[in-house]
Amino acid sequence: MSQEVCNPVEFKFVCPLPNGLHARPASQLAEFAGDFASDLSLTNLRTGVSANLKSTLAIISADIRSGDECSIKVAGADEASAGPALLAYVTRDLPKSDEPLVESGAERRSGPLPRALLAANVRCHFGAGVSPGIGKGTSVVIGGMSLPPELGSERAEDPKREERRIARAMATVRERIKVMLSRSVSPAEAGVLKAHLAIVEDVSLSDKIAELVARGRSAGQALAESAQFFMSILQKSESSYIRDRAVDIQEICHRLLEEIYASKFTAGTLKLNELSIIVAETIAPQQLLGVERKWLQGLVLEYAGRTSHAVILARSLGIPTVVGVKDAPVLLSGERELVVDANRGLVVPNGTAAVRRFYDREYRTLEKRNAALTRSKFRPAITVDGLRMEIAANVSSAEEVAAACANGAEGIGLFRTEMLFIGKDRAPSEEEQFGIYKAAAQAAGQRPVIIRTIDIGGDKPVPHLNLPAESNPFLGYRGMRIYAEHRELFRTQLRAILRASAFGRLQIMAPMVSTIEEVVWLKSQVAQAQDELRNQSIALDPAMPVGIMIEVPSVAFILDQLCAEIDFFSIGTNDLNQYFLAVDRDNAKVAALSSVRHPSFVRFLKHIVDGVHANGKWIGICGEMAGDVRNLPILVGLGLHEISASASQLPALKERISQLSAKTCEELLTRIMACTQAEQVNKLLAEDHSTESSQPLLDSNLVVVGSDSESKEEAIRELIDSLFVAGRTEDPDQLEEVVWAREAAYSTGLGHGFAIPHCRSDLITANSIAVLKLQHPIEWNSLDGKPVRMVVLLAVHESDGNNSHMKVLAKLARKLMNEEFRDYLMKLNDAGSILSYLSQELEIPL
Amino acid sequence: MKIVAVTACPTGIAHTYMAAEQLEKTAKALGHQIKVETQGAMGIENELKESEIRQAEVAIFAVDIEIEKRERFDSLRVVQVPVQEAIKNPISVFKRIQG
Numbered sequence: 001m002s003q004e005v006c007n008p009v010e011f012k013f014v015c016p017l018p019n020g021l022h023a024r025p026a027s028q029l030a031e032f033a034g035d036f037a038s039d040l041s042l043t044n045l046r047t048g049v050s051a052n053l054k055s056t057l058a059i060i061s062a063d064i065r066s067g068d069e070c071s072i073k074v075a076g077a078d079e080a081s082a083g084p085a086l087l088a089y090v091t092r093d094l095p096k097s098d099e100p101l102v103e104s105g106a107e108r109r110s111g112p113l114p115r116a117l118l119a120a121n122v123r124c125h126f127g128a129g130v131s132p133g134i135g136k137g138t139s140v141v142i143g144g145m146s147l148p149p150e151l152g153s154e155r156a157e158d159p160k161r162e163e164r165r166i167a168r169a170m171a172t173v174r175e176r177i178k179v180m181l182s183r184s185v186s187p188a189e190a191g192v193l194k195a196h197l198a199i200v201e202d203v204s205l206s207d208k209i210a211e212l213v214a215r216g217r218s219a220g221q222a223l224a225e226s227a228q229f230f231m232s233i234l235q236k237s238e239s240s241y242i243r244d245r246a247v248d249i250q251e252i253c254h255r256l257l258e259e260i261y262a263s264k265f266t267a268g269t270l271k272l273n274e275l276s277i278i279v280a281e282t283i284a285p286q287q288l289l290g291v292e293r294k295w296l297q298g299l300v301l302e303y304a305g306r307t308s309h310a311v312i313l314a315r316s317l318g319i320p321t322v323v324g325v326k327d328a329p330v331l332l333s334g335e336r337e338l339v340v341d342a343n344r345g346l347v348v349p350n351g352t353a354a355v356r357r358f359y360d361r362e363y364r365t366l367e368k369r370n371a372a373l374t375r376s377k378f379r380p381a382i383t384v385d386g387l388r389m390e391i392a393a394n395v396s397s398a399e400e401v402a403a404a405c406a407n408g409a410e411g412i413g414l415f416r417t418e419m420l421f422i423g424k425d426r427a428p429s430e431e432e433q434f435g436i437y438k439a440a441a442q443a444a445g446q447r448p449v450i451i452r453t454i455d456i457g458g459d460k461p462v463p464h465l466n467l468p469a470e471s472n473p474f475l476g477y478r479g480m481r482i483y484a485e486h487r488e489l490f491r492t493q494l495r496a497i498l499r500a501s502a503f504g505r506l507q508i509m510a511p512m513v514s515t516i517e518e519v520v521w522l523k524s525q526v527a528q529a530q531d532e533l534r535n536q537s538i539a540l541d542p543a544m545p546v547g548i549m550i551e552v553p554s555v556a557f558i559l560d561q562l563c564a565e566i567d568f569f570s571i572g573t574n575d576l577n578q579y580f581l582a583v584d585r586d587n588a589k590v591a592a593l594s595s596v597r598h599p600s601f602v603r604f605l606k607h608i609v610d611g612v613h614a615n616g617k618w619i620g621i622c623g624e625m626a627g628d629v630r631n632l633p634i635l636v637g638l639g640l641h642e643i644s645a646s647a648s649q650l651p652a653l654k655e656r657i658s659q660l661s662a663k664t665c666e667e668l669l670t671r672i673m674a675c676t677q678a679e680q681v682n683k684l685l686a687e688d689h690s691t692e693s694s695q696p697l698l699d700s701n702l703v704v705v706g707s708d709s710e711s712k713e714e715a716i717r718e719l720i721d722s723l724f725v726a727g728r729t730e731d732p733d734q735l736e737e738v739v740w741a742r743e744a745a746y747s748t749g750l751g752h753g754f755a756i757p758h759c760r761s762d763l764i765t766a767n768s769i770a771v772l773k774l775q776h777p778i779e780w781n782s783l784d785g786k787p788v789r790m791v792v793l794l795a796v797h798e799s800d801g802n803n804s805h806m807k808v809l810a811k812l813a814r815k816l817m818n819e820e821f822r823d824y825l826m827k828l829n830d831a832g833s834i835l836s837y838l839s840q841e842l843e844i845p846l
Numbered sequence: 847m848k849i850v851a852v853t854a855c856p857t858g859i860a861h862t863y864m865a866a867e868q869l870e871k872t873a874k875a876l877g878h879q880i881k882v883e884t885q886g887a888m889g890i891e892n893e894l895k896e897s898e899i900r901q902a903e904v905a906i907f908a909v910d911i912e913i914e915k916r917e918r919f920d921s922l923r924v925v926q927v928p929v930q931e932a933i934k935n936p937i938s939v940f941k942r943i944q945g
Contacts, residue, residue: 090938161882182865294888510902560850704915712929742856742857744908745856746910746930750862750864750933751934754858758857758860759857760857760858760859760887783933783934786933793858794860796859796887803888804886806859806886806888807888809859809860809863810859810862810863810884810886813859813860813862813863813864813867814863814864814866814867816864817864817871817933818867
């Protein structure tokens with residue numbers, strides 16, 4: 001930060017914020033400026049654009065980026081005091097007023113498309129899938145701000161009257177938002193409402209409207225034009241966060257129009273009467289809520305990041321959504337039928353039979369996969385040899401708890417509370433927090449909920465705490481280390497959690513513990529808060545377990561002492577790994593050293609888990625390591641009580657655990673700990689560790705008789721899909737590419753009506769033989785030039801040590817050279833007979 | 847005729863073994879004595895011994911990739927064909943070794 005003072009009422013500064021002067025710092029700056037009577041103007045010296053410093057919108061519109069030189073001019077009655085105050089603000093407070101970087105994360109898709117879709121030869125539009133699923137329907141293209149025609153041509157008789165209409169509407173809308181804010185709403189909702197309030201109160205918006213009214217526009221026209229004016233400025237911004245805010249303006253203007261015209265203005269509610277896909281530049285959350293859900297099958301948006309309110313809403317409503325499709329409304333306005341394939345980040349015109357056929361099959365596959373996952377979703381996770389593991393979810397809000405339980409969570413292994421504090425002007429009150437924890441406890445019912453107390457610090461700034469900037473925040477003032485100084489903040493949270501403990505099975509867990517003194521202090525605080533509440537005759541769970549995160553390596557060496565004090569532990573693998581290996585994962589030069597699969601780290605985990613077991617206490621894991629099914633053999637081998645990961649990963653984790661044997665995993669863990677490099681561990685883990693009994697080479701789900709595939713592309717896809725439905729691959733598109741890469745060497749059509757496509761890849765989780773008997777022979781470019789009637793896919797794990805499976809495949813290959821075998825197999829017309837014949841001939845159990 | 851053979855295909859899970867099967871079957875039908883080494887996903891199987899290679903009159907390579915331990919055959923006549931040919935038309939492969 002540097003600035004030079006020309007005179008007290010005009011000075012320059014350089015924008016110190018890494019994300020530029022975006023909505024949040026701009027609104028704080030405007031709020032500060034609003035206290036002065038003087039005229040204040042801000043000029044971006046890079047672009048020459050000037051803005052009223054009291055207007056958030058105007059400041060954002062100046063598009064001030066990191067490093068831009070700016071000047072502030074002060075003129076008016078209190079300029080002598082306003083100048084220095086503003087200078088102090090931009091010097092001291094502005095650098096701290098940024099919130100953590102919110103990356104839109106809307107990466108466009110990469111990776112292969114299925115050949116059957118490519119063969120359809122239609123123009124696909126690429127974007128980023130931000131709410132998964134596939135939807136199809138009639139495209140409904142909606143524009144930005146447009147007025148009903150009768151309002152567009154309305155004549156304003158009296159500017160004064162129009163002014164009054166607008167002023168009344170603004171007052172009403174402002175009051176309504178304030179009322180909504182005063183009710184207890186979720187933090188996410190409150191954030192939206194506050195952003196809306198800032199827009200209603202913005203002077204630039206009212207100035208623009210007033211200017212247009214003075215030029216003879218009606219209230220409606222002035223509002224619509226003003227909205228369009230600011231939206232087009234925001235949409236030009238380089239920051240996706242600011243672009244997303246354009247929709248907030250649209251929404252506010254809609255509300256104002258509704259207020260003024262009541263029933264005449266209905267742009268806020270979009271009437272659909274058939275299965276539809278909405279295509280728009282952007283869409284307002286309220287507009288989305290107004291749509292009848294049963295008709296809305298998908299959303300295609302040109303501008304919207306993962307953080308936009310509409311996208312968050314679409315995700316919670318389960319609407320398949322693709323964003324970032326360039327010129328979506330223009331490109332897609334001519335298409336009647338669309339498919340939104342948010343799993344692949346695609347929008348496909350649904351006009352041809354080939355596309356319809358592809359997606360009809362895709363639908364059926366996904367339905368079958370969901371049915372299979374639903375079956376494992378509510379089953380406990382038990383290994384083939386009977387070891388049960390608890391599978392829990394990590395969440396950041398009370399709203400997520402019910403959804404996690406519906407996805408099979410047996411508890412909440414980590415409720416992060418930081419989100420209640422970050423990005424807020426003040427800490428949430430005890431009542432607010434109590435409401436949130438109580439809602440979480442009640443949504444979980446009989447399931448335990450581990451609430452982690454506030455975990456913030458240099459890396460997760462919270463402006464209202466005024467934490468100092470640090471040169472090395474990860475080794476600094478963070479986690480429970482700040483509690484002693486911010487005792488009131490911690491006490492408030494403790495009381496809220498303890499009060500909520502009366503309504504379910506809550507547990508409390510402290511982050512970033514490194515010494516026994518901290519634990520003793522933590523317990524004394526809990527006891528003290530419990531006493532206070534008892535004295536106030538407030539109900540609580542007196543036996544609420546108290547635990548700590550294992551993130552700092554030091555605690556691994558005082559487990560005996562810790563176990564005497566507390567009830568449970570949860571391993572936070574991200575931080576533990578970074579402290580253990582002394583590696584900053586965000587530093588590209590050393591990031592390669594950081595691996596949770598490093599043998600030393602695995603040995604360390606083993607030391608910790610054994611130490612906790614030896615003292616008879618409970619231990620789970622809630623870091624990123626837990627969400628990767630490939631790490632499961634390590635976690636099962638360690639003997640953890642619980643694995644906690646994000647809710648969407650739970651069904652796959654449960655399914656995989658049920659295929660593993662605890663004994664095999666323990667043996668594997670011993671081998672892993674003997675490795676010298678992470679790479680060797682990766683190799684061992686990449687092997688197929690399913691037990692033979694749970695994942696046989698061949699099962700009835702992998703044999704299809706009477707397939708309606710009409711091309712090689714469809715047949716290969718159908719075989720891959722059957723592996724996907726059976727949970728034998730997580731990435732069918734990539735696996736399909738591997739099979740096609742083999743076809744590129746030379747065709748796998750053997751002649752005699754047989755084809756044997758095959759692949760060796762770690763995308764396969766269990767060695768498999770899949771069989772397709774076709775209704776219609778298809779061309780395969782076979783050795784004898786004849787079409788194919790039976791397709792046998794051999795899919796093998798790349799780094800596999802399972803020789804017995806390989807021997808069976810070799811035997812099958814040899815048998816296929818035998819005419820008798822081929823003829824017999826070709827004559828069989830039901831899946832059962834094919835299965836039993838193959839099992840008998842190949843001598844494999846079913 | 848005493849023949850040794852090696853089969854090896856790109857993925858090593860299907861064509862390697864199909865070609866081996868075809869060569870063994872056809873050799874038997876034609877009255878030749880053959881031993882086929884497979885170099886597939888399981889590594890080298892049915893590995894040819896030095897003495898077997900020394901006693902053989904010819905080697906058939908039904909291969910699409912570089913094979914391992916090629917030097918064992920340095921002093922033997924080698925007939926090399928694509929794997930596909932051994933599968934599709936093994937008799938023609940044996941005709942070629944006569945020439």
